[in-house]
Amino acid sequence: MVTIESQIFRGLLYNEDYARKVYPFLEDSYFDGSHKTFFQIYKQLFDKYNKQPTIESIAVTVGKLPLSESEYEEILSVVEDSSKSGDVDTDWLVDETEEYCKDKAIYNAIYQSINIIDGSDSKLDKHAIPELLDEALSVSFDTSIGMEFFDDAERRYEILHGDDSKLEMPLEALNRLSNGGLRPKSLSCILAGPNVGKSSLMCYLAGEFMKQGKNVVYISMEMSEEQIHKRVEANMMNLTTEQVEHLSKSDYLSKIKTIKTKTSGKLFAKEYPTGSAHSGHIRHLLKEMKQKKKFVPDVVFVDYLNICASSRYKSMSGINSYSYVKAIAEELRGLAVEFNIPIMTATQVTRSGFNEASPDMTSISESFGTAATMDWLIAITTDEVMMENGKQLIHLLKTRWGNKAKVKAQLVNIDFDKMRYSDIDSNNDQIKDVQSKVGQTKPEKKKVESSSIDFD
Numbered sequence: 001m002v003t004i005e006s007q008i009f010r011g012l013l014y015n016e017d018y019a020r021k022v023y024p025f026l027e028d029s030y031f032d033g034s035h036k037t038f039f040q041i042y043k044q045l046f047d048k049y050n051k052q053p054t055i056e057s058i059a060v061t062v063g064k065l066p067l068s069e070s071e072y073e074e075i076l077s078v079v080e081d082s083s084k085s086g087d088v089d090t091d092w093l094v095d096e097t098e099e100y101c102k103d104k105a106i107y108n109a110i111y112q113s114i115n116i117i118d119g120s121d122s123k124l125d126k127h128a129i130p131e132l133l134d135e136a137l138s139v140s141f142d143t144s145i146g147m148e149f150f151d152d153a154e155r156r157y158e159i160l161h162g163d164d165s166k167l168e169m170p171l172e173a174l175n176r177l178s179n180g181g182l183r184p185k186s187l188s189c190i191l192a193g194p195n196v197g198k199s200s201l202m203c204y205l206a207g208e209f210m211k212q213g214k215n216v217v218y219i220s221m222e223m224s225e226e227q228i229h230k231r232v233e234a235n236m237m238n239l240t241t242e243q244v245e246h247l248s249k250s251d252y253l254s255k256i257k258t259i260k261t262k263t264s265g266k267l268f269a270k271e272y273p274t275g276s277a278h279s280g281h282i283r284h285l286l287k288e289m290k291q292k293k294k295f296v297p298d299v300v301f302v303d304y305l306n307i308c309a310s311s312r313y314k315s316m317s318g319i320n321s322y323s324y325v326k327a328i329a330e331e332l333r334g335l336a337v338e339f340n341i342p343i344m345t346a347t348q349v350t351r352s353g354f355n356e357a358s359p360d361m362t363s364i365s366e367s368f369g370t371a372a373t374m375d376w377l378i379a380i381t382t383d384e385v386m387m388e389n390g391k392q393l394i395h396l397l398k399t400r401w402g403n404k405a406k407v408k409a410q411l412v413n414i415d416f417d418k419m420r421y422s423d424i425d426s427n428n429d430q431i432k433d434v435q436s437k438v439g440q441t442k443p444e445k446k447k448v449e450s451s452s453i454d455f456d
Helices: 004-014 016-025 033-049 055-063 069-082 090-117 126-137 153-161 172-178 198-211 225-237 241-245 249-261 279-293 321-339 369-373 384-388 429-437
Strands: 186-192 216-220 267-271 299-303 342-348 376-381 391-399 410-415 420-423
Touching: 004 016, 004 033, 004 069, 004 090, 016 090, 033 055, 033 069, 055 069, 090 126, 126 279, 172 376, 172 391, 172 410, 186 198, 186 321, 198 216, 198 225, 198 267, 198 299, 198 342, 198 420, 216 225, 216 279, 225 241, 225 249, 225 267, 279 299, 279 321, 299 321, 321 342, 321 369, 384 391
Parallel strands: 186 342, 186 376, 216 267, 216 299, 299 342
Antiparallel strands: 376 391, 391 410, 410 420
């Protein structure tokens, strides 16, 4: 009887074009019993010699295995079926193999999900089920071999110079630090101490990006959805957060209506319990938004990195914080690549780095792997004098988008009551004086929050 497995193995043995196309995507979990053993032998020989193994070499390897007589006969039967001659259309077989792998991946994901539910799989919990199914449904044979320097020059130019190549920042200070704005498929991070302004800056940016007509998702593990929106509203309405709370219903709705007439962008805020959400939950959320609301984000904020969960590890039990937090960062960056969007998050400084006037990447708490994963990393510092005068200093710690050495720390204005930031003239003597002292002084204390710009 001709089966799809026998057709796959025949192609792997006798059709080099087919083998090179599909082998990188095949996994032994897609096969059962003797077919699985056959593929494991094939894989072992292929990886060792980097070429298709012969039917003879597979037969000899089978003879060396400690198998029972019945198992030996089953594998010999697979070997015999695979050795039968016959021409097969390569394109047809590639398509059929892809469908076979998709079906097997879905079957395996459902089977594993059942084991998780009944407790047979102790390594994962039920929150991993959506990601298992998403991964199974996304199985495909990506035959692209990458972007070629000469042939793809025009396509590369269009990508680099297209409207979506950068997400321009609302502050010139941040544009200077990011060399023009956030890039798709990137993970950026704000480093600061507690109550210095990580969430405030992200809320400010979220509102300003919406003001630009962009679609924004703000995910928080520490602030409620209402608090996130209140900070954005204070900026948009040019009111203090306290004044927003005391607006009458009619005034409040009237101001929201006015804001709506001035932008085509939307902002969704989503709250998760601290430490409960990982990249799988966020992936599911973004897909649900697309299905239910026809909403596709241009940028996602995750507040913040260290209180997310990892989809890779069930818990931190037996795992050091370096590996765990680095895994979270890698998973978020993978999500940015998958959805072709920039993702911005935040992280805490170490206790020793809290009072540093000029922090560096060693000031990151829990995991230095965070810095290794980021595409763009900035730090916020302040002191009592700067705070009293409504100022913050933003340092560039890492960038993949330019020359870090050419960019000085940027001084910006902040209005915490209205959640607003604004630029300071780069020629201002005050900013030059602060920039010249970076790395020389260490303020006694840091304490701050953040803000925004006018909608008028």
